[in-house]
Amino acid sequence: MDKPRSFQEIILRLQTYWAGQGCAVLQPYDMEVGAGTFHPGTTLRALGSTPWAAAYVQPSRRPTDGRYGDSPNRMQHYYQYQVIIKPSPPDLQALYLGSLAAIGIDMGLHDIRFVEDDWESPTLGAWGLGWEVWCDGMEVSQFTYFQQVGGHDCHPVSGELTYGLERLAMYVLGVDHVMEMPFNDPAAPIPLTYGDVFREAEAQYARWNFDVADTDTLMKHFEDAEAECARILAEPHEDPKTGRRIVMALPAYDQCIKASHLFNLLDARGVISVTERQAYIGRVRALAKLCADAFVQTEAGGAAPAAA
Amino acid sequence: MPDLLIELFSEEIPARxxxxxxDDLKKLVTNGLVDAGLTYASAGAFATPRRLTLAVEGLLANSPAVREERKGPKVGAPDAAVEGFCRGAGVSREDLVARDTGKGEVWFAVIDKPGRPAAEIVAEVLEGTIRSFPWPKSMRWGAGSLRWVRPxxxxxxxxxxxxxxEVVPLSVEGIEAGNVxxxxxxxxPEPFSVTSFEDYEAKLKRxxxxxxxxxxxxxxxxxxxAQAFAKGLEVVADEGLLSEIAGLVEWPVVLLGRIEDQFLDLPPEVLQTSMKEHQKFLSLRNPKTGRIEGFVTVANTEAADGGATILAGxxxxxxxxxxxxxxxxxxxLRVAKAGMGDWLESLEQVTFxxxxxxxxxxxDRVVALAKEIAPMVGADPDMAAEAARVAKADLASEMVYEFPELQGLMGRYYAAEAGLPAEVAxxxxxxxxPLGPSDAVPTAPVSVAVALAEKLDTLTGFWAIDEKPTxxxxxxxxxxxxxxxxxxxxSNSTRLSVVDQCVAAYSIFAVQxxxxRQDAFExxxxxxxxxxxxxxxxxxxxFKEMMIDVDNQVLEAQIASDGVLPVVSDAVSGxxxxxxxxxxxxxxxxxxxxxxxxxxxxDVIDACLAMPNADDLTLLVKRATVLSDTLKTEDGExxxxxxxxxxxxxxxxxxxxGVEYSFGADVKFAETEEEKALFAALDTAEARIAPAMEQEDFSTAMSAMASLxxxxxxxxxxVQINAESEVLRRNRLNLLSRIRTICLSVADLNRIEG
Incomplete structure (x- = not known):
């Protein structure tokens, strides 16, 4: 397979590859999240017995990683590529290696290794076993068999793949500084680098994240999101207006995602002490658990369809 | 005698x-086989990242047949009883044998349990092993419920x-055993079949x-x-890492790389730790300069370009x-060269x-205590205090934050960069x-003072807040x-009273x-x-001028209600x-x-604990060692x-x-030569023991005691102690008392067992 020439070509090849393997190619979730796992297409769909196969790009934000666009490989905003298949197919490792081949990594030249790395998300109350995948000593993906999400045992088990797109692309394209990476085809009439697209944004967000964001407002938003999440889930399952059974797991989960991101922003502002940190994480986890409890009562979550 | 080959093939098993x-596979399977009557000649187990393998040689082809006899009811017992017995034993009535047991004829059931073929037993044992395997962490996958370390x-x-x-017929959660x-x-990657362990190992190698x-x-x-030698370098030995790497590859291909010049001035430990923790690289040292100049990475594949791409990556x-x-x-280095002040300040924010x-x-507490201890270990008090002041500064450094295992070591580099004396660094x-029972003990006086102060402060502090180990x-x-x-x-033969130092540590803590509390209140x-x-x-x-008396009163009242910790200088009470x-x-x-x-x-130590200054551990051990040696001699025993x-x-x-015989044995009442000789011997021993004990010359004292x-x-x-004459009896008892007093002046022999 010939080598891709740009960041977007790598994304497109992954999309094509996983579509070819039968995954539904979803679009990014329209909220600020810390990682692709937060997309309800992973977190919630990993619950219950309904089969599922999806792949998507998820823009992700980690405010504390902002470096004003100066760092060769750290940004507060970056992309993850996420694949989730339930139940995990027996040949998932082979399928994954196929995706590396699809983006131009030649197994005859490179050293691919599966190195123990157990995954855990304290905020989602989730964990799984798997590996970080090394290509010539560099971590290029995370490979996880979900065992628990939101405190629920996963049955069947989902296989989850997460690619750090910038890092992977930099390696494949042989670029040393992320901002210099070609975003579109370098031969395009208007060639754009990753820096052309994001450098300015990185500086702006770094300044806001670290120094300007109003912490009182953020804290209030956090509490509002927390309260709204609990309130939504406390509503009776039967909708008085339509008379239908409607469990609002997804809108509640949106509030959980919001609370999680607000916590990350507060963390970046440096206003959360070590002891408070655990307490905040515990509060988000409690929301995630409530949402998971609600989701397994929906049809998508494996509950029996409501009688018509 | 058949051989058994088992391979459990999975996705990558964590190296550790x-x-x-x-080992577990070998133990569980062979124990199971033996329990079922299948003995074997030898067994070996192996692991690669993707497989666990067990080879058992010289297995019995069948478990031996077993004959069991069961005693039943008497001959002539009611039919119902006999039939019930037959049902229970699983035999028919015709199979019963009547035997005379001496108390009349009794029915016996003779049950022949035929041997079972090895395959049947192996299948059972292996399935049980797979289902109950003691992985430290295991997982489910797909839609199944089997647990294994990875699928x-x-x-x-x-x-x-x-x-x-012959393939042993066996199926676990839909996985059929085979020979492939x-x-x-x-x-x-192509599958292949094997016929024996030798065939298996040879084909795997191919x-x-x-x-x-x-x-x-x-x-x-x-x-x-070999490759390092060719480049004039040597591999820094690290058996743990070597074993871990061997667990990450099925086909090791060794590649050597050089560290870029710009990094060569980093401390060698930093290079080694970074390469080991993050990349699982072995380090290469230049024997001439002692510097770490290269690395070894081990790939799991033979690349078409000879590994150039892998090495470059x-x-x-x-x-x-x-x-x-x-x-x-x-x-x-910037902080260190400026005297490490920033770090020391930031450690105020870190909770111990x-x-x-x-x-x-x-x-602060260790500084004060190290100063106290310094003279007892031959260290300069000011230098010990200075060392204690900076000894933990590196905890706030970026390097130790990234690599906690480098604490202390970085401290040494940074103290040297701060221009502090080598003893302090x-x-x-x-x-x-020492960190473990086999770790080396500090010997340099300043190090000893700070090491003791650090640990005694820790012990006393946790005892003071009642957080003892349970x-x-x-x-x-x-x-x-x-x-x-x-x-x-x-190991430094340091003489000090542990109790005194704990009291000192406690006083320092209490004052602090x-x-x-007072500062906060003010x-x-x-x-x-x-x-x-x-x-x-x-x-x-x-206003303050006006209030000064009132403030003092309030302060005293506050201190009284908070309860001030007692500050003790010498009194050890309460x-x-x-x-x-x-x-x-x-x-x-x-x-x-x-x-x-x-x-x-x-019990030898107990005998010495009763002696004075038992909180001087060096003295205590000296006494115990001599006593232990003495008790090993015939005289001592x-x-x-x-x-x-x-x-x-x-x-x-x-x-x-109802009296104490403690005084007044008089040689003039001694009747026999033996009695007189004992008087003389006690006089001699006493004269030798007292000054020897005074001088802590335990060998002399204890050999004098053993000579008794x-x-x-x-x-x-x-001699008969209980003589007819009351005077003689009392004199002999008083003589025994002298034995007791003299011996107890050396050690509490009552504690010695046996």
Whole structure:
């Protein structure tokens, strides 16, 4: 397979590859999240017995990683590529290696290794076993068999793949500084680098994240999101207006995602002490658990369809 | 005699779990086989990242037949009873045999249990093993419920006899056992079948898999050494890392790389740690310069370009990592060269323990205590204080934040960069030592002072807040700290009173606590004064002047209600007395464990604990060692018997007569030669023992004591204690009392067992 020439070509090849393997190619979730796992297409769909196969790009934000666009490989905003298949197919490792081949990594030249790395998300109350995948000593993906999400045992088990797109692309394209990476085809009439697209944004967000964001407002938003999440889930399952059974797991989960991101922003502002940190994480986890409890009562979550 | 071959083929098994897993497989399967009557000649287990393999040689083809006899009812018993017995034994009535047991004829059931074929037993045992395998962490996958370390893909289970190989029929959660395996994931992915262990191992090798971990390890070692030698470098030995690497590859391919020049000035430990932790690289040293100049990475594949791409990739990742390390190092050097003030200040914000204050508070206490201890270990007090002040500064450095295992070591580098004396720099690294029972003990005086102060402060502090170790719980590693104190004192022959030092540590802690409480309170008062002065519209200084007496009264009342910690200089009493005696007995318990390993019995130590200055551990051990040696001599061993005999007779007589025979044995009432000789021997021994004990010359004292053995034995042989004459009896009892007094002046022999 010939080598891709740009960041977007790598994304497109992954999309094509996983579509070819039968995954539904979803679009990014329209909220600020810390990682692709937060997309309800992973977190919630990993619950219950309904089969599922999806792949998507998820823009992700980690405010504390902002470096004003100066760092060769750290940004507060970056992309993850996420694949989730339930139940995990027996040949998932082979399928994954196929995706590396699809983006131009030649197994005859490179050293691919599966190195123990157990995954855990304290905020989602989730964990799984798997590996970080090394290509010539560099971590290029995370490979996880979900065992628990939101405190629920996963049955069947989902296989989850997460690619750090910038890092992977930099390696494949042989670029040393992320901002210099070609975003579109370098031969395009208007060639754009990753820096052309994001450098300015990185500086702006770094300044806001670290120094300007109003912490009182953020804290209030956090509490509002927390309260709204609990309130939504406390509503009776039967909708008085339509008379239908409607469990609002997804809108509640949106509030959980919001609370999680607000916590990350507060963390970046440096206003959360070590002891408070655990307490905040515990509060988000409690929301995630409530949402998971609600989701397994929906049809998508494996509950029996409501009688018509 | 067939051979058995088992392979459990899965996705990548974590390297750290492989060795134990192959041992467990061997143990569980062979134990199961033996329990079912299948003995074997030998067994070996192996692991690669993707497979656990067990080879058993010389297995019985069948388990032996077993005949069992069961006794039933008497002949002539009611039919119902006989039939019930037959049902229970699973035999028919015709099969019963009547035998005369001496108490009449009785029915016996003879049950023949035929032997079972090996395959049947192997299938059962292997399935049980797979389902109950003791992985430290296991998982489910897909829609199944089987647990394994990672998804299990295939089971190979083969019995090979003279007439060929036979697959053992076995199925676990839909995985059917077969005779097929696979080679290397990339180099030889096609499945192939095998007929025996020899065939299996040979075919795996052709398929680019080295089955044996030790073979992979030796290939890596040999290749790395050879390639390094060719470049004038040597591999830095690290067996743990070597084994881990051997668990990450099925087909090791060793590649050598150079570290970029810009990183060569980093401390070698930093280079090594960064390469090992992040990249699992072995380090290469230049024997001429002692510097770390290169690395060894082990790939799991033979690349078409000879590994050039792989090496370039690894080199790039390493450069990024080392750029981080260099960044930390350079930032740290700036702080270090400025005297490390920024770090010391920031340690005020780091909690050591919420009841024991910040790390800065701990440092302040160790400074004060190290100063006290310094003269006793031959260190300059000011230098010890300076070393204690900076010894933990590196905890706030970026490098130690990134690599916590470099604490202390970085401290040494940074103290040197700060221009501090070499003794101080050494103490930064050594004051944590010894970390384990076999770790080296600090010997340089300044290091010893800080190491002892650090550990005694920790022990006293946790005792003061009642956070002692209980059972298996020791979250603050206090047992290790205690052993550290013991080993440091003993191997340096340091003479000091542990109790005195704990009292000193406690006083320092109490003064610190009281001052902090007072400061906090005064701050509150200041703020209140300001508010009130503003309200009155007068300058705050004037208001303070007005209030000074009132403030003092309030302060005293506050201190009284908070309860000020007692500050003790010499009095060891009350709660503090309990604390120190409890802590001392904890140290004595650890000492007993330590000395048991050195071959000194616990009762020997108990005998010495009763003697004065038992909180001087060096003295205590000196005494115990001599006593232990003395008791191993024939005289010593028999003296104990003589002593105990004397003591028993004396104690019984004292109880009976209600008096204490402690004085007044007179040689003029001595009748026999043996009795006179004992008088003389006691005089001689006493004259030798007292001054020897005074001079802590325990060898002289104890050999003098042991020399009493012969006269005591002869005395008991010749003399009747309970003589008719009351005068003689009393004189002899008083003589026994002298034996007791003289022996007890050496050690409490009552504690000696046997």
């Amino acid at each position: 779990m492989q060795a134990k897993a192959s 299990l893909h295939s089971i190979l289970c083969l019995l090979t006899g003279d007439d060929g190989a 395996t696979r080679g290397h994931r990339f180099l030889a 398929a680019k898999v080295l089955l044996r971990p030790e073979e992979r390890r030796e290939v890596i070692r040999g290749e790395a050494d 690894n080199q790039k990742v390493l450069a990024a990592r080392l750029a981080d390390a260099k960044f930390f190092w350079e930032n740290d 323990h919420n009841k024991l204050g910040s790390v800065k508070d701990k440092i 050494a103490a930064c690294q050594d004051h944590y030592a 059972g298996s719980k020791d979250p603050f590693a206090l047992r290790r700290a205690a052993l550290g104190v013991i080993r440091t004192l003993l 606590q009281n001052r902090q 701050k509150t008062l200041d703020a209140a004064d300001k508010v009130q002065a503003e309200a009155l519209g007068i300058p705050v200084e004037d 709660p503090l007395g309990n604390l120190t005696s409890d802590l001392l007995s904890f140290l004595h318990d650890r000492l007993k464990v330590h000395l048991r390993d050195e071959g000194i019995r616990h 028999n003296l104990i018997q003589g002593y105990k005999r004397a003591n028993n007779i004396l104690t019984q007589a004292e109880e009976k007569d 053995r012969q006269p005591i034995d002869a005395f008991f042989e010749a």
